[in-house]
Amino acid sequence: MLKKVVAALFALSSLYQMNGVAMADGLDSLPPDQKALYENIDPAIPLGGTVYKDFVAKRPPPWKIGYASTYAGNTWRANMLDEFSNVLVPKYKEAGLVSELVVTQSDLKDSVQIQQMRQMVDDGVDAIIICCSNITALNQTIEYAHSHGVPVFSVSGYVTSPYAINATENNTDGGYKAAEWLAKEIGEKGNVLTVSGIPGFASSDSFDNGAKKAFEKFPNINVVGNVAGKWTDQVAQVEVQKFLATNPAEINGILVQSASENGVVNAVQQSGRDMMPIVLGGEASAACYWRQNPDFISKSFHFWPPRSDARLVWDVMMRTLQGQGPKIQSILRPALPYTIDDVKKVLKEDCDPNSTDWIEPENNSWWPADVANTYFERPVDPLAWRPKK
Template identity: 60%
Template sequence: MFRFAKALAVAALGVSLFAAAPAVAEGLDEIPEATRKQVYDPNMLDPAQPVGPSAYRDFKAKRGPPWVIGYASSYAGNTWRAAVMDRLAKDILPKWQKLGLVKDVIVTQSNLNDSVQIQQMRQLVDQGVDAIIVCCSNPTALNQTVKYAYERGVPVFSLTGYLTSPYSINSSVNYQLAGYEIGKWMAEEIGKKGNVLVVEGIPGTSGSDSQNRGVLAGLAAYPDVKVVGSIAGMWTDQVAQGEVQKWLATNPGQLDGIAVQSAAEMGVLRALQQSGRDMIPITIGGELGANCYWRQNPDYISSAFHVWPPGDDMELIWNIMMRTLQGQGPKIQSVLVPPIKFTVEDVKKELKEDCDPNSADWFHVGPKAWGAEDYLDQFFLRPADPTQYKP
């Protein structure tokens, strides 16, 4: 713990200090201690992550099922978003329609424009949706619109990242914890000394900023590891590839590793391969193309991390939403899960040796490993199997 605290004080890296550890927050004190220690340790939690009592503890839907759901997505331009939509359209929606609990999902896209997303959310409320899911958005820009929805009986659920509104319900991995584990792993992977390039996601979004803060803290825990550059990969392979290529071309010095936020690892791999440099370690997440490269080069790195399996992330927030609409009463504002570390042996179980290194598909761990039913039960006052709901 001392090493972690010392790492956070390294001002030269531009790492924001964590807030002092608070007492267990109201609402969070109702979560079992083992889960709090695993996922909500205040020393490993983004200080802006909302963990107070949920505004929906006694919520009752304004009408019964089948419900109409709005999905106000902020971006559609990467493989992760495509995988989210694939799970939603092919698996989740048909399942819940068959159960008679959902009528339809209305999808909008704002292309990273907060004003457009706000307008789309208000239109969804005015059209009469029963709940809204948003994805990976600015943590504060939507707050007034979330309140607008709340006042009209429409709860808002934030997928993969948090909103700071007291009227939103958030779900994700603990990104700061995940980033810290990734930063430590990278430092260990390069022998606890050397130069590292950091590739962020989309700066300004909570998932990217929280994870980046953790990565920098994990790297800073090793005094002989130096961050020599930081660029935005925008969670998009093509963008990350171009940005890393430009950085490598203008920074010919020693580079020992690249800490990259998925979904951009395939782009970073391609940039390295085309640069003519040695294939130094990079952090790998769930993109199957990158996992295929690892499958075919099993000594490349020692392990990797699942931080946001897209289909499982959508299923996680969906199950939280359905429970809330059914009146189960979420205890707190943010339902977090721990990151999952995996090895090449796990990859070998999923991919054959002749796999496609250009695959745009994703590695999923499955809902039972990413917010299982008994795990979610801990976060509700009146937990029940949401598929068995009878209005």
């Protein structure tokens, strides 16, 4: 935690020093309803104004975009990449705004991601999207990109560099809401198992910190174990099976970080134990179990819907390249609840328990256009925008 606070102070002090950009240009510039979404956050998230307020792209469109991902081995990553490659790129190519998308995977190695990002800059990309990265390890590389006129956008996780924009979820808020709901769902007493993502990664740690804060409100809730599911069903299933096999105590609820809830559901079923409430985060496979067992839980949450996250960061990136002037360095989205009725709208009773799809928020409610416009100085529909002649 100390490291995160120091990183936050460094990032904020840097913002004050650069180009006269001050805190008032960031969080204080947002309307009250959006500003309220920042009340329960990781203290290291930068909330000042950005160096891209008056950014001008180094060349006119069509733009070459880089996507420097850290990992490709789960359903969340697959859905996000599919949204980029097969939905957004074709749409923006047709509009004459994008020429190509360059994709790399670093297999969770910071040094590899750094090398890949530098190569993207040297090869002439106009912007880079990074995913789920270390909050400080890439900062020098992000500054290198900025020095070459290439803005960097972080999705599903944040970085502390003042030369990046974070377009991501409020993961502390997500963990808090999930834990609070689970505690109430099991009667505010009992034993809880938590399944983290990848410890040390901002998304995972922020979510866990929010959950811990919520559980502290319930003195009769006991967190009896934690395993790392690594946001992957197969890993989570093995780790939860091992825990249940070696810990005979009753487990009354399980708090899970997606994309691993289907692995947890499978592990409980194979353990022979009665099913207990499990937090779901959007995997259609786990939602299929809920569809077929409607009394399983009362609700769950969209914490980081992959296609919606892809559209979020893409929209922020395009608006920035177009000179629309982002107001704040970190654009955060809240966890959104969904119910069995929402599941029934998209899944039939004979749904696929092994689906690799996700359930997404309805009607682009993750990042609606009227909300997006409030985060920019000169907002316009990015698909309708055209460069000045």
